[in-house]
Structure formats: structure tokens, C-alpha cells
Amino acid sequence: MSAKKIQRALLSVTDKSGLVEFARALAGHGVELISTGGTARTLREAGLDVKDISDLTGFPEMLDGRVKTLHPKVHGGLLYIRGNAEHEAAVTAHGIAPIDMVVVNLYAFEKTAAQPGVAFGHLIENIDIGGPSMVRSAAKNFEDVAIVTRVTDYADLTEELKTNNGALTRETRWKLAKQAFATTAAYDTAIANTLDRIAESPEPAKAAAPDVGALPTTLRINYPLAQSLRYGENPHQRAALYADGSGLGVAGAKQLQGKELSYNNLVDLDACWELALELSPEPNDPPAVAIIKHTNPCGAATGATVLEAYQKALSADPVSAFGGVIGINRTVDGAAAEEIAKLFVEAIAAPGFTEEAKERFAAKKNLRLVEIQSAPARPVVKNVSGGLLLQDADTDRITQSELNVVTKRPPTPEEFSALLFAWRVCKHVKSNAIVYARDGQTVGVGAGQMSRVDAAKFGAMKAVLPLKGTVAASDAFFPFPDGLETVVEAGATAVIQPGGSVKDADVIAAADRLGIAMVFTGIRHFRH
Template identity: 50%
Template sequence: MKKRALISVSDKTGILEFAKELLTTGFEIISTGGTKKALEEAGIATLGIEEVTGFPEMMDGRVKTLHPLIHGGLLGRRDLQTHLDAMAEHGITPIDVVVVNLYPFKETISKIDVTEADAIENIDIGGPSMLRSAAKNFAAVTVLVDPADYQQVAMELKTEGETTLATRKALAAKVFRHTAAYDALIAGYLTELVDETQPEKLTLTYDLKQSLRYGENSHQKAAFYQDALPVTYSIAAAKQLHGKELSYNNIKDADAALRIAREFDEPAVVALKHMNPCGIGTAATIEEAYDFAYDADPVSIFGGILVANREIDLATAEKMHKLFLEIIIAPAFAPEAFEVLSAKKNLRLMTLDFSEKNQTTASEKVSVLGGLLVQDQDVIKETPQAWQVVTKRQPTAEELTALAFAWKAVKHVKSNAIVLANHHQTVGIGAGQMNRVGSVKIAIQQAEAADKMAGAVLASDAFFPMGDSVTYAAEHGIKAIIQPGGSIKDQQSIEAADEAGIAMVFTDVRHFRH
């Protein structure tokens, strides 16, 4: 009896060559619909599904392979006599090789104008059923879902007459990963369709983008996975034009820098180290914005990451070239700018579509021991018109501009976070301290050391628990403060501000970042 292979594929890459290999190794081929047509046009003889089952395809092709003569041939165990007897009694021929890939559900729902009806019609039922049946019976059945595996299987069939158990088991595992990911996309689409925000089961799927040399440290294994439905404005979607491979820490830092850059519509440059900005500058041109970002902290920027939201021109590139930097990300590089920067062989130069900077995923996820935390991204829209001045002194127009700038920056600094800034650059940053006044002292010390306290305002990501931070800021010349408010001791901070002639603004929004 000839061995049987069942082929039903949406992606026909490499299938004609593989089918010919099956024929030369003694298989007869069962096929369906468009696959059968493509094979026969190439001169490859096939059996139609209806010839095997005795039933025609029906219901617009929804029902064709869901039949005992198909699934019995896939699931029947060759090592159990009762199974063999049942197959003989009911005229079921074993199927030894299954080649199936699925309706393009992911591609369908990725279309901007996709309709619900089109999405539902592209949910494959028969394909996953055949794959799962074949994969469950990997002891006897070889199942392929990825054209990349055709060559290995063809070689084993040609040289050994059958595939190895190890190969069949590995392919079965791949099949279940594939169908699980497929179902996760369907579950996610339907869950979003019914506006369920906290489903009882969280089904996620990601695609391997890059194997990494190591993680945060050299003894930690690591890999980079991209969302199965890619987000345009993301480090995962950035195109690397030059430089060595990204590291785990590069990816995390680049992500943090991109989150900051999307706050600004005007030309802006973000310099970042170890998940915190070390300098942010805005100006009329990207060169001047870079000057401000560099000047904000010319020491910490060494070995850092830069994100610019405008094309890098030659003048800016020549200044950047003087520094040791890990990554520069921008919408584009002028040809002459690229030539200058690419002279450094390890410097990673990347481009990204900044026009989609306001595109966000629905949530962000952080792993903890034994679980996963899920929350909305901190992308709340705020307007200065809604802020409340709680002190006797009102901020000047220039101070308000600086306060708005500092408020955009402080939400991206690790808590407890304090940012000192003027209207176009950060001048002092206190990050990640265990008490808030400690962050205030660090930010002020940095600004004073660089002689940048004149005209600086202060932003705090969360309320002051008491008045000591305001008092310290006043002693060092701060004249305007922005913070959420909401402490039971707010009045202490307000009184300290009034006593020092400081204007204080409450936003009523907290921006912790742990």
C-alpha cells in the first residue's frame, strides 16, 4: 500500500518542490481546493478530499476535511491492534505526512479596513483540526506547518524512507505552538471586539525577532520577541542600518528613549542611560535640540542612546560623531550624515516611522515571580488649562512653558523622580531614590554643578509627603514647582512655597514609573 500525504496550504511557498519529492519517495497525495489546482497545474497527480471521504466540499468550503476517513487516518495508532482493526473495518487508510498552513487570519485583521465578517471568515477550523490530530499522533505521523522544514523532511524520507521520531516530535511541538498562537490571535481579536478588558484567561502570542548573545548580564540567556501584531512606533519595528547587533540592555534603553521622544512634536533629542533620561532638549532645529540635550549632562551622555524626532543632518552628525554612543534612532539620516556616523563600525544607526508615535498598544506587561502584571500605558492626555495654581504667586508665561516641559520629562524618570528644567532642556535629574527629598538634592546638585539653576523649575512625579522638599528647593533658588498634589500634608508644601515666593501647580495626575 502506498503511503499517503495530505497537503492543504494557503502559503504555497516551496510546496510544488516538496510534493514532487513526496511522489519520488512513494507517496500518493490528497489535496483540497486551491492547493489541488496548483499541484495538478504543475503536473502533480492528487486525490481530491471528496474522493477519500465520499462527500463533496460544502458550505463554501467550511466543511471538507472534518470527516472520520481523514481524522481516523491521522489519529489511528499503528501500534494498537484495536485501532488497526477499526481502520480496516471502516475503510480508513493511514495518512503518514500532513502539510497544512492556515487561513491568513493575522494578515486579514492587520488590514485597516477589515470587516468583522471578513475576519470571522478567515478563522480556519479544518486546518488546525488536522494539524492537532497529526501532531498528537507524532509517533507515526509527520506534520509540517512551516515551509522551512520541507527540506529536512524530504532529505530524511529520501535517505531513510521515513522521518526520525525526534524530527516528528519536534515538528509536533512546532505545530502546537503554531495553533496556540493562531488561537491566541483569534481570542484577542474577539475579546477586543466585545470590549472585555480583563478576561479570565490572558492569551498572548509573540514572534521571535532576535536571539540575543545574553541578557542584562553575560550569564543570563535572552531573546527578543515581537508582538504578533506589530506596533509601528516601537524598537521592534525600527530598521537597523548600521552597527553591531542590539543587546538586551540596548533594547530596553531604546524603548525607554522612544517613549520619551513621543512626548514632543517640536524638534527634540533624548539622551538616555540605564532607563533614565540624562538629557532632553527641544528647539527650532534638530541640531540645536541636540546641543541642549548634550549640554544638559555632557558626562552621562557618554555611552548613551540618542533618539531624535527629525532627520539627522550633517552638522548634527558631526557633533554626535565626537561622542561614544551606543545607538542613534531617527526618522532618517541625510546621506552625508550617515557617511559620517557610519565611520564608527559599532555605532547602531536605526530609523523609525515617527508619524505613528501616538500609536500605542492597549497595555504593557511586566513579569513577576509566578505571574504577570498588566496595565494601561501612561499616555493620559493632559492640558495645562486643567492644572491648578495652589499658591499666592502665579507662574509666569515662561515658567509655565518650562513646567510643561519638565512635566513631560518627569513621567519617564524612575520614581522617586525629580526633574529640573528650563523651557528647552533638562538641567538636573534625580531618579530612583528611596525618599523624595533625596531626589531633589541630587537634581539640584547636578544643576548647580553645571551652573544651570538660573530660571530652572522643578517637577515631581508624585506628591511631596511633607514640606521638606519644597523648603530645600526654595533654599536653592527654585521659583516654580509642578506636582500632582494629593498628600494629606499638601498644606505644608503650599505654605513653604508661599513663604518662599514659589509658584506651585497641581496637576492631579501622578506619574510613578517603577
């Protein structure tokens, strides 16, 4: 590999973590340091000899720092091709000195944009111009210039400089260049996505209030690779995980033990975690457990303790639970771990595990334990041929006061509670979906059937516990009385459904004839 010695470096960073140590390492190899503003001040305070950018350009920093590195003596020093006779003649004629390394990280635009009530003028002022320009110039000319954009690279570069007597290999410069272009792409994406949501440009002192619910005019996605996976849904499919860098949700989860997470594990973990949160969204709500198989719940329940919730969820369908994935919305304690460890499961997701629980699970070497922190709802993206579909996340949570009782008999208080529970579970079941439930526990789940009647029959057929006295939830309306009649025949005494069918009157009449209670939600929860 062709290694090139670093003789002059330009440093201009927002994040000054590790800066002094790296600059000291450069200086130790005789590298001349050039810097700007606060970066130069930090280096001088550390006792390092630093030349101001204005000494290089012969032009002062101006316009509140907007113009300092946008100068031919900077970009000429970065872009000229060493050894090219014409380029060499040009830089000699204009007194342009070579710059062999640029160390840059950009204004923290995303942090500024995330500040509540940030002034529009302040937001715009935090769009970095000179930094990305230098990054691109240095990266384009990677054959001769090293561009450093990540603090995490300082240590490895320090070691390589030490090994190569102050030089970096072509392989390293190429790797740094690719990272640099990814950095500017992500930065421009963040700016474009933020400004896209601001419909009108307010006065500089006014708050920049983006419409967070607006769908983007252009869909820009820029997530770095978080993890290469062994394969996708099947062994012949390649797969990888890409994360937004927040450290939240399944993509940002911390794996405590077990085998490497697979594609299917991650999909199921997302499903079980979202359902567990759905069942008990508030801190004072009871613990909730969701047992998932192929993204559908085979059991879900709430209970006074994690152990009770787990036992109720498991009893709904213990056969299907074998080899499943479990989501728990509270810290898992030793008592719950003792019971869960009796079942073969692929993975468990929870916000935490006590030391006792970790000790109990440690004997199951392949069991994946995953700590997850809640992430804000994000739009849902799906592939279609030639494009992508994007929609809002289905975050609706209905309350009892919003239900419309349409039958002569209203639900009892116990039925109302069970209906809301069944409705929350049904939202997370593949359509067509029917859920039978009782007392904070699923009793039967009919998922992904082509006919709603078949979904009702399948849910009843799968039930291990008695169906008599349950309630039933349907993710979409009953188009005819036959689906309703099926759930009542199975044992349901109350039904929750969206309503909105042209046959609603016939379905309501059937419910009154059968003596059951029925409520309409006015919304549906298709899940394809």
C-alpha cells in the first residue's frame, strides 16, 4: 500500500473530544497544525503550536465566522494532485501550500433542530458550509489527502501514524474518504428533512416550528450499518440492520447474552415489544407480557406482577409459545425468570433484568436477552415494486368514553375492560384478525385469515382455555352477521369492532337477537 506522510493538517471541529491528544500525536510526527476559532484556542490552551487559518490564507475570518476556510489557499491545498505538473505549477504560481490532512466534524445541526422552540435564524445559522466543503474537497483527493470526520478514528490513526513514521496508507485514506462522503450525505439529509417540514419561512427571531406530522416531499433515508446479519428470513437471503443512531427501540437495543440476533428475531422482537407497550402504556399500568410467533401474538396478558402476566400469557397457547419471542414492559425479576426459563424461547425483550434474573437465564447460553428503551413512533416504510410506501405509525389508543354502544344491552364494567384489552391486542394481529379475551388475557387469536369468519373460527379452534364468557375484537367491521354469529357461538358475550359496514344494521340486529353487547370504535386496525 502507498503510504503518504502527513506534513500539514487543518483541524476545525465542533466536537472536541480527544482533539488535544490527536493533535499532540500529529505534532509529535512534525506535522504543522493549522486551525480555526475555538479549535485553535483549545489547542493553544493545551500548549500546542498552532497557525491560524488567516495566516495560511492571508485573509481574516469574517462575517461572524461564516467565511474562514472558503478560500483558494485552503481548497487549492486540498484539491491539487501531487505530481501533476500543471497542478504543481499552478499552486507554486499562487503560493498555495499543500494540506495533507483535514480533521473536521460539523456544526451540530440535528441537536440544534431538536431544541424546543429554536429560533428559525439560529437554526439556519447552524448549517455548516465551510466544513462540508473541506470534507468533500479532501475526500475527493483521497489519493493525496486524509480526511478525518469521526472522533472514534483518532486512536487507530494515531497507531498507524506511529507504525508508519507519520504516514497513512492508501487503504486508510480510501476508507476515510468513504466515511467522509457518508458524513456529508447524512448531514445534508438531516438539513433537508428538517427544512422540508417547515412550510413557511418565519422571521429569524421566530420559532422554527416544523410540522412533525407532515409527510416529506422527498423521502430521504440515511441510516448507517449497525450490524451485518447471518442471513435474512431465509438462509439464501442476505440481510443487515441499519439504525438511526438514537440507541432506542429494537435497532438500538443492548444484547446482554445469547446467540447473535437474526433477522427474524429482530422482526419478532419489534412485534412483541410494541404489543407489550400497547397493553400498558403508562408507568402505573400493570406489567404486560406478549409472546410472539412469526410477528403474531400467541399469548398476551397483564397481571399484578411480571410472573403473573407471563403465566396468563403462556396459558393461552403454550404449544405455540414454544420457540417464540417474549416482550415484557417491566424489569424482569428472579421469580419471573425462574418460570420463563422452563420454556424454550428464542429471545426476551425488556427494559431491564435484575441480577437474579440474569443469573437464572445465564444457564441458557443461547437465549438472547435484550434490553430495550422505548423509541418515539416513526413512520412505517414498506417496499413495493419500483418504490416505497410510507404511512404514519398506527398510534391510536381508544378510551372507553370514545366507544359507541350500538346494542340494546351495554357492556358490563368487566366487559368494557376486556373489550379495550382485546382491541389493543387485535391492533397487533395480522388481518383479518379476531381476538378472544377475558380479564386482561388473550384466550384465542385468529390471525391472517382471508375470511373474517375463518379468523373467528381459527381463533376459537386454537383456544386452550374456555371461551365461554370471553369478549371478541375484530380489527375491521363485520361485513355480514355471520362473523358475529361465529364469535357468539364460540362463547363471546360482547364484541368490539370499528363499524362502518353497509350491513351494520343487520349486524346490530343480530347482536340484539343474540343478547350480546357490542360497541363501535369508528376506526380500524388493518395490519398487512
